[in-house]
Amino acid sequence: MTIDDIDDKYAAAAFRRLVRHLQHRQDAQNIDLMGLAGFCRNCLSDWLGDEAAGDIDKETIREAVYGMPYGEWKARQPAATPEQMARMSESVARNRGA
Template sequence: MDDAQKEKFEAAAFRRLVAHLRERTDVQNIDLMNLAGFCRNCLSNWYREAAEAEGEPISKDKSREVIYGMPYAEWQARYQREASPEQKAAFEENKPQGH
């Protein structure tokens, strides 16, 4: 496999992951963080960092919209729930550096 094919497959996998996360609005970001150590916001940050590394500045709001499929505030209003004390405790115990 050459580099172009590899990048094409990686991009397809990324698009599928984003689509999956858009469909699974029942899964909260804190659940993702507690189980996997990353969430939708992490993906949007990585997307923004990749764009900026290529000389394409993108705002935090725009990169979040790419991942969420809508403005972040709209997603929060529609789908985000208050984290339970158990979720918050698990996050504090396991949170990655920088969160």
């Protein structure tokens, strides 16, 4: 079985659960998610926007993913350290071809 074999209703439920988890874990900064896994809340928003093919505007999608307006989320976040930026760059480089 591959991920494409899983019924969309289950995949959508898992996606919503992931988003709710990330909304709850506001202490998990995007820069750290990028440094560890090569994706963050913005990536999820962008992927959802790609799937929506323009049917939903970017700010609406971001608010749905973040659980608040994106500007409010961003204002709450501390500035990234040089170490976090370096980890993110290394991690994102591994995304090529994914």
